[in-house]
Amino acid sequence: MRPSPARLLNILVPVKRAVDYAVKIRVNPQQTGVDTNVKHSMNPFDEIAVEEAVRLREKLKNSIESIKLVSIGPSKCSETLRTGLAMGADSAIHIETPDSAPAPEPLGVAKALRQIIAKQEVGVDIVILGKQAIDDDAGQTGQMLAGLLGWSQATFASKVDIDVEKKEATVLREIDGGSEEIRCRLPVIITTDLRLNEPRYASLPNIMKAKKKPIEKLTPEQLGVDLTPRLQTNKVSEPPKRVGGAKVENVDQLIEKLKEAGFAAA
């Protein structure tokens, strides 16, 4: 490998195990949460983050030294990490919490990630993660981590270009009513939007290879972080049912209905 003037870049990709996007959500009878005894998979936005990290390496080749995943949660999170390893990440960290533990809040997750970053001897230059998880829909973790570290942030990314020499990221962001382009000095936190890329399916050989990749296990205690939620969830309920299903036979009847509701001149 030819010597490069730029230091090699290390990418960290936090991923969350969430109820699969295709599962029909059911609130539990106690109204304390939803039925989680269903299929789980990697949060789709985090899958886009893993894909982007792998694509950056494909594009920048040897300039990317490592792609490391991190996930926080119960033992089954290791399956989620294996999925990301099969997509092309090199190694993973699993911050394991008891199965009975409540889901940590974004601030707790951000604090744990800060500790993980501090522990990386080679440093971290780019953190890529989903703009939100499709379970709690909070959309806060990336920004909180950027705040804790005082790093640049690029939320809702739909295009990412890294200039290795200049240590800069140029990011196209989706904003209300259009898009915005910004340039961030590394280190940077990037959160992914839907159209950044289309994640690949892992090939069977890569799935086999991923089984041999290392997953380091840590506990919140070892990191010195408290993941206890600070907000209290009092109740989780079903959304109000919408009464629909009314049909009309033809356009004239539809116009009658629109008139009744005041949307067209009578």
Next chain:
Amino acid sequence: PHALVFLEHRAGVIDSGSLSALTAAQQLGGELTGLVLGAPDEVKVVAEEAQKLKGVNTILHSASPQYATPLPEVVAPLLEKLLSDSSPFTHLVSAHSSSAKSILPRVAARLDVPAVSDITSVQHDASSGETTFVRPIYAGNAISTVVASSDIPIKVFTVRSTAFAAAAATDAKAELKLVDPVEVSDVSTTHIKTSLTKSDRPELGVASRIVSGGRALKNAETFEKTLYPLADVLGAAVGASRAAVDAGYADNSLQVGQTGKVVAPELYIAVGISGAIQHLAGMKDSKMIVAINKDADAPIFQVADAGLVADLFEAVPELTEKLKSA
């Protein structure tokens, strides 16, 4: 309680999302302070507009060339300063807009407090110092009630604008107070450019009527040719399903659904949209839903107040013509 409401504006006009955030903040039952940031040439006009808004006690305004495009790295230090130490504020409130949701969590983390996103209801108990929020989770397929206790000195939350009416302008005049900007030297992020999708139609997020199209529209040309005349006769905004956006029929900014815009207009006409869970999450709070689809079993009909099973390429032009002559 005393809420600090982050007011956003574009071209000298306060965003309607911010006006809804003000209404939500008002329901805390305490004092209201609005914050207006911007470039030196624009802040004054916006502050004077903000001054007249219902329920506002004070408007803080701060001008700096750095605030022309409010990057989180630049705005967060000012908010942090306003909310630190002997701050009178108990709540930090904004719209759930792309800009504010980039800024507020950053500020919350700096203040070591959690944040609550996209709330649809808020209630404050002054005696216990507890604030209770209602917010959708799982793309609106469940509704969560969360409490921030008095242990959390500043409650940070963003507001779903469709759940609160916009604060109206009154004859009142809140006090104006100038705040020194917090200049950030050597900012790590630079704004390059903003590209907004131009349209003469109402903006999707605030429109009272929306005509939305799905994959069945076939291509970008037929999407436009079929839907735009109907939208025009109704004075409606145009929306699209994720499938239609992914297929390139419509711009990203028009996407309605879990990952796009959440809308709740008076009238939502879904044309050639099957009604995936993700799409329903973005529009099922609309007052009246009309669905036009060839497939009688499409899930969209389950939420429709008026469903028409028909070929959209015949039904939509007929509807447009008959509405025109009505």
